[in-house]
Amino acid sequence: MTALIQVKGLTKSFGTVQAVTGIDFTIEEGHCVALLGPNGAGKTTTIRMITGLLKQTSGQMIFHGAEADGNQRQLIGYLPQSPAFYNWMTGLEYVIYAGRLCGMTAVDAKKKAKELMERVGLSHAAKRKIGGYSGGMKQRLGLAQALVHSPKLLVMDEPVSALDPLGRREVLGLLRELKQETTVLFSTHVLHDAEELCDDVIIIRDGGIALQGAISSIREEHRKPIIELQLEEDDQSQRWLSSYIAQMQAAMQRNAESSLIMEAVLNDNIARFTVKEIEAARQSLLEDLTRERVKVRRLEVGYTSLEDLFMKVVTA
Amino acid sequence: MSVSAAHNGNVEKRSFNRTSEIGRFAAMVEKELLELLRSFKLLWVPLVFILLGIMQPVSSYFMPIILEQAGNLPEGVIANMPKPQGAEVLAQTLQQFGTLGVLVLALVCMGVVSGERNSGAASLILVKPISLYSYIGSKWTAMLVLTWGSLAAGYLAAWYYTGLLIGSVPFKDIVSSLLIYGLWLTLLVTLTVFFSTMLKSPAGAAFSSIGCIAVFSLLAGIFPKQLGWSPGALSGFAYQAVSASIMKGDYFGWAIVSALAIIAGALAAAVWLLRRSSSVE
Numbered sequence: 001m002t003a004l005i006q007v008k009g010l011t012k013s014f015g016t017v018q019a020v021t022g023i024d025f026t027i028e029e030g031h032c033v034a035l036l037g038p039n040g041a042g043k044t045t046t047i048r049m050i051t052g053l054l055k056q057t058s059g060q061m062i063f064h065g066a067e068a069d070g071n072q073r074q075l076i077g078y079l080p081q082s083p084a085f086y087n088w089m090t091g092l093e094y095v096i097y098a099g100r101l102c103g104m105t106a107v108d109a110k111k112k113a114k115e116l117m118e119r120v121g122l123s124h125a126a127k128r129k130i131g132g133y134s135g136g137m138k139q140r141l142g143l144a145q146a147l148v149h150s151p152k153l154l155v156m157d158e159p160v161s162a163l164d165p166l167g168r169r170e171v172l173g174l175l176r177e178l179k180q181e182t183t184v185l186f187s188t189h190v191l192h193d194a195e196e197l198c199d200d201v202i203i204i205r206d207g208g209i210a211l212q213g214a215i216s217s218i219r220e221e222h223r224k225p226i227i228e229l230q231l232e233e234d235d236q237s238q239r240w241l242s243s244y245i246a247q248m249q250a251a252m253q254r255n256a257e258s259s260l261i262m263e264a265v266l267n268d269n270i271a272r273f274t275v276k277e278i279e280a281a282r283q284s285l286l287e288d289l290t291r292e293r294v295k296v297r298r299l300e301v302g303y304t305s306l307e308d309l310f311m312k313v314v315t316a
Numbered sequence: 317m318s319v320s321a322a323h324n325g326n327v328e329k330r331s332f333n334r335t336s337e338i339g340r341f342a343a344m345v346e347k348e349l350l351e352l353l354r355s356f357k358l359l360w361v362p363l364v365f366i367l368l369g370i371m372q373p374v375s376s377y378f379m380p381i382i383l384e385q386a387g388n389l390p391e392g393v394i395a396n397m398p399k400p401q402g403a404e405v406l407a408q409t410l411q412q413f414g415t416l417g418v419l420v421l422a423l424v425c426m427g428v429v430s431g432e433r434n435s436g437a438a439s440l441i442l443v444k445p446i447s448l449y450s451y452i453g454s455k456w457t458a459m460l461v462l463t464w465g466s467l468a469a470g471y472l473a474a475w476y477y478t479g480l481l482i483g484s485v486p487f488k489d490i491v492s493s494l495l496i497y498g499l500w501l502t503l504l505v506t507l508t509v510f511f512s513t514m515l516k517s518p519a520g521a522a523f524s525s526i527g528c529i530a531v532f533s534l535l536a537g538i539f540p541k542q543l544g545w546s547p548g549a550l551s552g553f554a555y556q557a558v559s560a561s562i563m564k565g566d567y568f569g570w571a572i573v574s575a576l577a578i579i580a581g582a583l584a585a586a587v588w589l590l591r592r593s594s595s596v597e
Contacts, residue, residue, distance in 0.1 A: 051443045073445040084436035086347075088354045100343035101444040103336075145440070 003062075004029045004075075004153055004183050005050070010059035012045050019045040021207040022059065027153070027200075032179040034194035034201045035187040038314050042207040043187035044081065047157045050185070051078045074102070077146030077182075079156040083138060085145075087131035091122055094130060095144050102149035109148065116144040120174060136167030143174060147182075154178060156186035160193060172197065191310045203313050210313045215306070224262070224304045225278040227285060229271045232295040240294050241271055248273070260284060274304070341450040348458030357424055361462055364420050365413065365470025372409040373477040376400050402483035406490070407555040409474040410497055413467065414551055418504055421463055422526050425508040427518035428455045429586070434516060448587045452509065456583060459505045464498055471497075485558065493557035496572075500550040503575050504529050510582040513589050545570035547578055 005027045012020040020042040027033050035043050048054035050061060052073055061068040063075060085094050092113055099109030117126045120140040125133065133141065139159065146154060159175065160168045175197055178184060188194055194201050195215060202212040211218065231237040248264045260281045263274040275281035282301060289296055352358040375382075383389055429452070432438040442451065475490050507528050511521035536548030543549070544567035553568055 053439055053443060071445070073443055076443065078440070078443040080436065080439060082436070083440055085440070086351065086437055088351060097343065097347055098440075098444065101340055101441065101446050103340060103445065105339070106343075142440075 002029050002064075003027065004064065006060075006062040007050070008060040008062070010046065010049060010061065011057045012042075012049060012054065013057050019207055020049070020056075023204065023207075023209050025202050025209065025212055027183060027185060029152070029183055031200055032184040032198045033186075034198040035185065035204065036189070036191060036194050036201050036310070037187075037204040037210075038189055041204045041314075043189075043204065044157055045207075046204070047155055047185075047187055051076055051155055053078075074149070075152045077149065077151035077154045079139075079142040079146045079154075079159060081157040082162055083142035085130045085138070085141065087129065089130055090127050091130055091133065091137075091141050091144075092117055092126040094141065095148055098145040099148040104149065112148055113144070116147055120144045121170070134167075136163055136170060139163060139167065139171055140174070143171070143178075147178070150182075152183060154182050154184045154186075156184070158188060159186055161188065161190070191307055195306055203310065205314050211309075218309070219306055222304070222309045224274050225276075225281075226302055226304055227273045227275060227278075227281060228298070228300040228302070229273070229285070229296070230269060230298040232297050233269065234295065237295050238269070240292055242266065244288065245271060337447060337450060340446050341454055344446070344450055344454035345457050348454050349461065352458060352462060358462060358465075361420060361424055362466040362469045365417060365466040366473045367470075368412045368416055369409055369470035369472075369474035370477050372412055372474055373405050373481050376405050376408070377481040400482065401559070402478045402485040403489070403559040405478050405482055406471075406474060406485055406493070407559045409471065409478075410493065410551070410554055410558070413470065413497065413501070417467070417470070418501070418526060418529060421466075421501060421505060422508050422522040424462065425459050425505055426512055426522035426525075428459065428509055429512040429590075430516055430518055430521060431512075448590050452513070452583060452586045452590065456506065456509050459509065460502060463501050463505050467498055467501055468494060489558050493554045496550055496557055497554040499572065499575055500547070500554065503532075503547055503550070503579055506579045506582045510586045513586040545574060547571060547575035550575055 003026045007023060007025050009022045009024060010020060011018070011022045023042075023046065035046060037043050045054065049056045052068065061072070063072045089097070095113035095116060096106070096109045099112055100106060104112065114123075114126070117123050120143050122137060122140055122144065125137060130138070130141065139162075143159075146156075156175075160171050163171060172193065175184065175186075179197060184197075186197075199214060200212070201215050201218065203210045213221075229241075231241055245264045245266055248259075248261050252259045252261065252264075260277065261273045261275050263272075265272045273281065273285075278301060285299075288294075289299075349358070429438075432441070442448075471490065471494050475485060475487075478485060504525060507525040508521055511524040512518065515521050515524065532546060532548030533551060534548070536543050536546050536552065540549070549567065549571045553571060
C-alpha cells in the first residue's frame with residue numbers, strides 16, 4: 001500500500017483569519033476518502049490547495065514522494081462544487097478540450113471523450129450546448145472532464161450537495177463505480193454520503209482535523225453502548241426521571257471511574273445514557289424502575305451511531 | 317487488496333501520446349478563436365473597421381456636394397476648396413480607427429480574462445496541467461488575430477476606395493503605416509488583457525486601457541521633443557508613414573522598442589498577477 005499524497009502541516013490564512021490550521025493526512029492509493037465537516041470548516045480551502053488553485057500559507061503536499069510544484073495537476077482530476085463551463089461549447093467539445101489541455105492529441109481526446117460521455121449518461125446530449133444543461137447534467141459533465149486524462153486522484157468538492165434527490169442518486173452511483181478504478185477524495189457535509197461510499201474519513205472542524213481514520217475502525221473504536229429511556233408524561237414519572245438524571249450526574253462527578261453511566265442527557269423527554277457496561281447498567285436501571293413503579297413507555301438498548309459521533313466531534 | 321492492484325496495472329497501461337506545451341497552446345488558441353467566431357465577434361468587428369475605412373474616402377469625396385447642399389457658404393468657397401490628397405484621407409482613416417476602432421477593440425477584449433475568472437470557468441481550466449503563459453498567451457494571440465485582421469480589412473478597404481475616388485497611394489506606404497498602426501493597437505489590446513487580469517470588472521478594464529492609451533498619446537503630443545521615443549508617438553509615425561515619407565529620426569526606432577517593451581512587460585505582469593493567487597506551476 002503506497003501513499004498517493006501526504007499532507008503535512010497544511011495551513012492557509014486569509015489576512016488574519018486562519019481557514020486551515022496545520023492539517024496532516026495521508027491518502028493511500030486506491031482508497032476513497034471523505035473530507036467531512038460542517039459548512040465553513042475549511043473543506044473547500046483544503047481541496048483548492050491540493051489541486052493547486054490556492055497557494056498554501058505554509059505546509060507541504062507530497063505526491064508520490066515528490067513535493068508538489070504544479071506538476072501534481074497531471075495526476076489530479078478536479079470537480080468543483082458548482083462547475084462553470086463555456087456555455088457556448090457543446091458537452092462533447094468541452095471534454096475534448098479538457099483532454100487536449102492535459103496533453104492528449106485531438107484524436108485520442110475525442111475517442112476518450114465519447115467514451116466518457118457515454119459512461120456518465122450524456123451521450124444523448126453530447127452535441128447540445130452546455131448552456132442548456134441542467135444542474136445534474138453539468139455535474140456529470142464535470143465528472144467526465146475530470147476523468148478525461150485518467151487521473152490517479154479524483155478530487156471533488158461537495159459533488160452532490162447542490163443536486164435534487166434524483167441527480168444525487170445518479171452521481172452517487174457513478175462515484176461508486178469510479179472508486180473501483182481510481183483514488184477518490186471528496187468533501188461533503190453529509191455523513192450519510194461518506195458512510196455509503198468511503199473507506200476513510202477525515203472529519204475537520206474550524207480548520208483542523210477533529211478525527212480521521214478508516215470508517216470501520218472509527219465505528220468500532222467509538223461505539224459505545226447506550227440506553228434510551230422514555231417515560232409517560234405524567235408529573236410523577238417526569239419528576240422521577242429528572243431526579244434520577246441529577247443523581248447520576250452527581251455520581252459521575254463524584255467518581256467518574258466507578259460510575260456505571262458515563263453521560264446522561266435529557267432531550268425531548270427522552271433520556272439517553274451512555275454507559276460503560278451494558279449488563280450492569282441495564283440491571284440497575286430496571287431495578288430502580290420497578291422499585292419506584294415508574295411508568296415506562298419505551299426502553300431501548302443499543303449503540304451510538306456514527307451520526308452521534310459526528311455531531312459530538314463537530315460541536316464539541 | 318486485489319482491486320487496487322488491478323487498478324494500478326490499468327493506470328500504468330493507460331499512457332497516451334502526449335503533445336507538447338505547444339500542442340496545448342494551439343488547442344487553447346483554437347478554443348479562443350472558436351469563441352470569437354461563435355459570438356460573431358470575428359464577423360462584426362472587421363465589419364465595423366471596414367465601414368469606418370470606407371466612410372472616410374467616401375465622405376471626403378462627397379464633401380463639396382454635402383457643403384453645397386447645406387448652402388450657407390459664400391459663393392466660390394466650394395469651388396476653391398482644395399481636393400484632399402489620397403494619403404491625407406488614409407491618415408484620417410487611421411485617426412478614425414484611433415477613436416471608434418480603439419473603443420470597439422477595448423470593449424471586445426475587456427472581459428477576456430476576468431469573465432472566465434468571475435464565472436469560475438477559469439478554475440476548471442487552470443487545474444489542468446497547462447502553463448499560465450499559455451493561458452494568457454492564447455487569449456492574447458486570439459485577440460491579436462482579431463485586431464490585425466480587422467485593421468487590415470478596414471485599412472485595405474479604405475485604400476481601395478481612396479484609389480477609386482480620390483487618388484492612388486503606393487502600396488508600400490500602406491504596408492508600412494499598417495504595421496506601425498498595428499503595433500499601436502497591439503499595445504492597446506495587450507493593456508486590455510492585462511487590466512482584465514488585474515480587475516474584476518470588465519468595464520474597469522476597458523476604461524483603464526483606453527485611459528492609458530489616451531495618456532500615452534497626450535504626453536507624446538504635448539512633449540514631442542522629450543517624449544518622442546514613447547509608444548504614444550506611434551500613431552503619429554503611422555500618419556507620417558502614409559502621408560509623407562516618414563521622418564525616420566532616431567526616435568522612431570525607440571518608439572517601437574518602448575512599445576514592444578511595454579507589451580512584453582504587461583503580458584509578464586498579467587501572468588504574475590494570475591499566479592499570485594494560485595500556486596500552479
